[in-house]
Amino acid sequence: MVGGLFHxxxxxxxxxxxxxxxxxxxxxxxxxxxxxxxxxxxQALMPQARAMLYFPQPSTRTFLSFNNACHVLGIRTSEIRDxxxxxxxxxxxxxxxxxxxxxxxxxxxxxxxxxxxxARAAALMDRIPRPVPIINAGSGKDQHPTQALLDxxxxxxxxxxxxxxxGKVIGMMGDLRRGRTVRSLCGxxxxxxxxxxxxxxxxxxxxEADVKEELARHRIPFTETDRLAEALPALDALYVTRxxxxxxxxxxxxxxxxxxxxxxxxxxxxLPREAIVMHPLPRGPEIDPAVxxxxxxxxxxxxxxxxxxxxxxxxxxxxMEDRLFELAAETPPDGPxxx
Ligand code: NCD
Numbered sequence: 001m002v003g004g005l006f007h008x009x010x011x012x013x014x015x016x017x018x019x020x021x022x023x024x025x026x027x028x029x030x031x032x033x034x035x036x037x038x039x040x041x042x043q044a045l046m047p048q049a050r051a052m053l054y055f056p057q058p059s060t061r062t063f064l065s066f067n068n069a070c071h072v073l074g075i076r077t078s079e080i081r082d083x084x085x086x087x088x089x090x091x092x093x094x095x096x097x098x099x100x101x102x103x104x105x106x107x108x109x110x111x112x113x114x115x116x117x118x119a120r121a122a123a124l125m126d127r128i129p130r131p132v133p134i135i136n137a138g139s140g141k142d143q144h145p146t147q148a149l150l151d152x153x154x155x156x157x158x159x160x161x162x163x164x165x166x167g168k169v170i171g172m173m174g175d176l177r178r179g180r181t182v183r184s185l186c187g188x189x190x191x192x193x194x195x196x197x198x199x200x201x202x203x204x205x206x207x208e209a210d211v212k213e214e215l216a217r218h219r220i221p222f223t224e225t226d227r228l229a230e231a232l233p234a235l236d237a238l239y240v241t242r243x244x245x246x247x248x249x250x251x252x253x254x255x256x257x258x259x260x261x262x263x264x265x266x267x268x269x270x271l272p273r274e275a276i277v278m279h280p281l282p283r284g285p286e287i288d289p290a291v292x293x294x295x296x297x298x299x300x301x302x303x304x305x306x307x308x309x310x311x312x313x314x315x316x317x318x319x320m321e322d323r324l325f326e327l328a329a330e331t332p333p334d335g336p337x338x339x
Contacts, residue, residue, distance in 0.1 A: 006133050006316065006317045007118075007122040007125070007133050007134045007135070007136075008133075008134070008135045008136055008145050008146060008313060008317070009118050009119050009122050009134065009136045009143070009145065010119065010136070010143050010145060010184075010187065011143065011145045011148045011149075011184045011185070011187035011188045012187045012214070014145075014149075014187075014188060014191065015191060016191040016192075018316075019149070019152055019188065019191055021316070021321065022149060022153070022309065022312050022313065022316060023152065023153050023156050023157075023312075025312035025315055025316065025321055025324060025325075026153050026305070026308045026309045026311070026312040027157075028324060028325065028328040029042065029072075029308050029311045029312055029315070029324065030308045031328065032324075032327060032328055032331055033072065033308075035331065037331055038327075038331045039072075041327050041330075041331060042072055042073055042074075042311075042327075043071075043072070043073065043074040044074060045073050045074060045315075045320060045323065045324070045327075046073045046074050046075050046314075046318060046320065047074040049073070049074075049075040049076070049106045049107070049318065050075065050076050050077070050078070050104065050105040050106050051066075051070045051075050051076070051077045051078070051105055051106065051107045051108075051109060051314075052077075052078050052079070052080075052101040052104070052105040052107070052108045052109065052110075053066060053067060053070075053077055053078070053079040053080075053081075053109050053110075054079070054080050054097075054098075054101060054108060054109070054110040054111075055079065055080070055081045055109075055110070055111045055137065056080070056081065056082070056083040056088075056111070056112060056113070057111045057112055057113045057138065059081075059111055059137070059138070060282070061280075061281060061282075061303055061306060062111060062137045062138060062144075062146070062147070062306070063079075063081070063111075063137075065303075065306040065307040065310050066109050066135075066137060066146075066310050067079070068307050069307050069308075069310035069311040069313075069314060070314065072307070072311050073311060073314055073315070075106075075107075075314065078104070078105065087100075094117065094120070094121075095120075095121075095124050098110075098121045098124055098125075098134075099124065099128060102125065102128070102130065102131065102132045103130070105132060106132055106133075106318075107132055107133050107134075107135065107314070107317060107318075108121065108132055108133070108134050108135070109135040109137050110134065110135070110136065110137060111136075111137040111138040111139070112138075112139055112140065113140055114139065114140050115139050115140030115141060115142035115143070116139060116140070116142065117139055117140075118134055118135075118136030118137075118139045118143070119136075119139070121134045122134040133317045135313065135317070138180060139180070140180070141178050141179075141180055141183075141244070141247060142180055142183065143180055143183065143184050143187075144180040144181050144183075144184045144280075145184050146306075146309065146310060146313060147180075147181045147184060147185075147280055147306070148181065148184035148185045148187065148188055149188075149309050149313065150302065150305050150306040150309040150310070151181070151185050151239070151278065151280070151302065152165070152185075152188055153305050153308075153309050154276075154278060154298060154301065154302040154305050155168070155170070155237060155276075155278075157305070158237070158276045158298060159236065162236075162274065164192075165192045165195060166192050166193040166194055166195070167193065167194045167195070168192075168195055168196075168236040168237065169195075169196045169197075169198065169234055169235050169236050169237075170189075170195060170196070170197055170198070170235070170236065170237045170239060171197075171198040171199075171200055171231055171232075171235040171237065171238045171239065172185070172186075172197065172198070172199055172200065172207075172239045172241070173199075173200040173201065173228065173238060173239070173240050173241065173261060173263075173286070174200075174201060174205070174240055174241035174242060174243065174256075174261060174286055175201070175205045175241055175242065175243045175244045175253075175256070176199055176201045176205055176206060176207040176208075176241065177201070177204070177205045177206060177207065177208055178205070178244035178247045179241040179242075179244055181239075181241060181280040182207070182239065182241055183208070183211055185239065186207075186211050186214070186215060187211075187214070189215065189218070189220050190218040190220060195220060196220075196221045196222065196223075197215065197220065197221070197222035197223075198222070198223050198224075198225065198231050198234070198235065199222060199223070199224045199225070200224075200225055200226070200227075200228050200231050200261065201224075201226065201261070202226050202255065202256065202257070202260070202261065203226070204252065204255055205243075205255075205256065206224060207222075207224070226260070226261075228260060228261060228263075228267070229267060229270060232267065232270035232271050233270055233271070233272065235271060235272070235275055236272070236274070236275055236276070237275060237276050237277075237278060238263065238271060238275065238276075238277050238278070239278045239279070240262075240263060240277065240278065240279045240283070240286050240287055241279070241280065241286070242279075242282065242283055242284040242286055243256050243284060243286075258285045258286060261286060262285055262286045262287065262288065263277060263286065263287050263288065263291055264287075264288035264290065264291060265288060265290045265291065265294075268291050268294050268296060271296055273296075275296055276296055276297075276298040277291065277294070277296050277297050277298060277299065278298050278299055278302050279299040279302070280302075281299060281303055283299075287299070
């Protein structure tokens, strides 16, 4: 929260009470949306609000889940997905483009190939007379905070009957060096007690030093290995990531040996029975589709959780959380909690 304005830029800004509140809000929203009455009440919450979805970097899930999260709340949306259709082609600066969006809408959700641009947009907002909140939907190789929030929700739900995230061992596998999802998730780990991390990657794709320094500063133990089979039995969660081939400059991704760094029917059984397999998606060869049938596969539910968590984030930004909890009390849930 900066100057009374709530931007979502970097996971390092989140504390445990806020995380717990967002998770509780997410669960209430999911419950409400199940009934027609609840879904209608949600839709009536913010019919005056408008959102700009500025996604010059490719996106399927994050774009669609934000778009639909807005619609769940009755928020109308505008979008720019291809910079060739905006005045950037006439040479308009990034700052002027963002300021222009802010003239028409109440929140800007943005994904850029450049690191640090969401932070720059937020800093601009804090200088102008009619600022709006900025939500970082992915900034270069750096941060993807709303993905990390939906990942936390997925972990917390999965471990709800086992003491939550505290005390769990979380493995992260794949292109850790260039993956913004794992970087952002690491930034939230300081909020949980006795979590241990296991980074599973070949050396060229090892986790960056700045993340490891941050973990060390918060005394979060982590180990690094390139032996997946040995790591699996100790994990409560395995967070798999794809090769970030879009950042290759000289075919670096071809150095990844998927025989050693992928999960498939032949090795998923080495995970404990109660463990979960996560992935931000889209996936490449690092998860065999046959694993989808395994009860430990959590990534499709994780994907769906993303829309509900993004509804919760919007509610929090617009300070509607109390109204939501009132609504939830007025509209009791029917039936069991859906997956
Ligand atoms: C991730 C991203 O864009 O960083 N995708 C997503 O938002 N679900 C992960 C990825 O592209 O590998």
